[in-house]
Amino acid sequence: MSFNVLSKYEAKKLDEFAIQSKFISYEKLMDNAGKLSAQFFLEKINNPFNKKTLVLAGKGNNGADAIIMYHYMKEYGVEVDLYIFDYAKSKKVMNQYNISFEETLLTTEINIFKSYDWYIDGIFGIGLNKVVIGKYKKIINLIKNKNVISLDIPSGIHCDSGKNISDTFVEPKFILSMGNYKYSDIINFGKKNFSRTKILDIGLPDTDNFSTKLIEHSDIKKIVKQDNSLRNKYDQPCNSIVGSKTYPGAAALSIKSALVTGAGYLKTFMPQNISNIISSNDGAVNNYVGKGNYLIESDLKEILKLGFVKKKSPVLIGPGLGKLETTSKLIQNLLACIKSENSECVLDASGFEPLYRSMSIDDLPKKCIMTPHEGELKKIFPNFKKDDIIEFCKSIIPILDSRVLLIKGPVNIIISSKGDISFINNGQSSLASAGSGDVLAGMILGFLSRGYGVDNSTMIATYVHGFCSQIFSRKKSKYSMSPSDLIKTIPIALNELCL
Known part of the structure; x- marks a missing residue:
């Protein structure tokens, strides 16, 4: 099942809704968070x-979770100490769980702080939006490179950007x-930590009201x-308009x-002078060629005559076409024809050249x-x-007006x-190589x-692309995967997914 991914605002609103609607009480929500965190420690450490x-407990809800986790860890027989940053703000939850002032750690002496095997980071929660200073900075720096479990979010990381707010932040073993x-x-930073992140079901209501x-x-x-x-073979047709002398690969x-x-x-339309390269690579391609080394504006008539723009034949435009102005004009005219035909298309790489010049998103085909x-x-x-990429994505949804955007x-x-x-988060770093995006566009x-439509085709292809890197990482190499390795792995991934 897909998981909701929430902003700081959405997370707070969901908590408020759960409590105000009496789906669950505030006290039960907090108790679940603390108890499940303690149980995770017993099961996974x-x-x-x-x-x-x-246990390091800050002054907000995150600190309260940490205090309750301390209570249950102690009850379960774990050797555990508690450091409170703000006793006044923590007094209520301490009283509820019968935790006395005297049983907490009262020193920040370096040697004592460094003597623990594990640290529970309940210092800052999702609301942090300022630079970490004072004793907070000192203690976070003391647990650098230590075994840390962060509750909800690593302290010092911004909830909505996933970036560190300053140089002082926690790098945990688990979240x-x-x-x-x-x-x-x-x-x-979430990408780096994702494999070590565990969702705890603390009793919030299931909802499909979130669009991320x-x-x-x-x-x-x-x-x-x-x-x-x-x-x-004619039941699954498609076309591509690709290539140049500069970028035949x-x-x-x-x-x-x-x-x-x-x-x-x-069917593929490409410059004449590279058609032999493509043909020698795969005889299954039905090649049609323009003239010379690059496709140019005057090639449009031949492309249309050959039936490259048809309602039931999706078309890929871009990989390797190059940056010539005449090629850009060809692309722009092609896109206008595809829009009038209401055909599906994939726009990649050089296919964006008209958008860098005078073309607008509104000029693109709707099924683009x-x-x-x-x-x-x-x-x-x-x-x-880049610092606020999700808000950016939300802001351009009206501009896209039903067109699909994949940000690689x-x-x-x-x-x-x-x-x-x-979000599709299954790709390995080995995908960061030239040609990987060309493979994805073709996928x-x-x-x-195969008739999956613009949304599902994008989702499936992107997931399979990342899944290939996981398969290759297990069987061959974690560090490098060439585009040809990637293509060879696609059938294995498709079989595992029953595709």
Whole structure:
């Protein structure tokens, strides 16, 4: 199932709704958080009863969770101490759990602080928005490079950006996120920590009111269509307009990946002087050629005559086409024809050139999938701010007006035709290599040819792309994977997902 991913505001509003609607009391919510955190320690930490642990409790709800966790750890027989940052703010919860002032740690002496095996970070919660100073900074620095479990969010990390607010922040071994993922669990530092992040079901209501989701393996399996055993190659057609003398490899990669993903009948239009390279790579490609080294504006007539713009044949435009102005004009005219035909298309790499010049998003076909990385995104949307990427995504949903946007990066972000935002976070760092994006563009085209539509094709292809890196990491290498390695792994990934 997909998981909700919440902003700071949404997380607070969900807590308020749960309490005000009497779905669960504030006290029970907090008790669940503390108890489940203590139980996680017992279940996941090796030999927990022989570990000396220090709980660090700040002054907010996060600190209260930590205090309650201390109570249960002590009750379960763990050797544990408690350090309180603000007794006045913590007095109420301490009284509720019969924790006396005298049993807390009253010193910040360095040697004592460094003597613990594990530390529980309940210092700051999701509300932190300022630089860490004073004793907070001192203590966070003391537990640098130590075994730390952070409650809900690592102290010093901004909830909505996933970035450190200053140089003082916690780098935990585990994060226990209460109820739902937060943006900080997914993006920026969240990517690094994601495999060590655990969702605790503290009793919040299930809701589909949030439009930002994390896509998981099971979500992909749910949308798999049963294969038609009676199909022929013309049932899954698609087209690509790709390549130049400068970038023939990008064309070849996108073509190969479309075929291996399941395209049944692929027609490709490319410059004459690279057609022999593509043909020698894969005889299954149906090549049509323009003139010379680059596709130019006057090629449009031949492309249309050959039926490259048809309602039932999705088309990929971009990989390897280059940056010539005449090529850009060809792309712009092609997109206008595709829009009038209401066909599906994938726009990648050089396909964005018209958007860098005079073309607007509104001029694109309605069934268009754009696949920029952050550098390309900045050229398309000059107001793009990487530091607040989710708010940026929300702000451009009306501009996209049902067009699909895939922002490629360590964590892929998809804005669907309905304006929903999804994270796909399964890719390994080995995907950060030239040609990986060309492969993904071809995969999306392949799934479009199989009838999955713009939303599901983007989601499935992006997930499978990342899943391939996981498979290759297990079987071959964690550190490097060439585009050809990626293409060879696609059938294995498709089989595992029953695609």
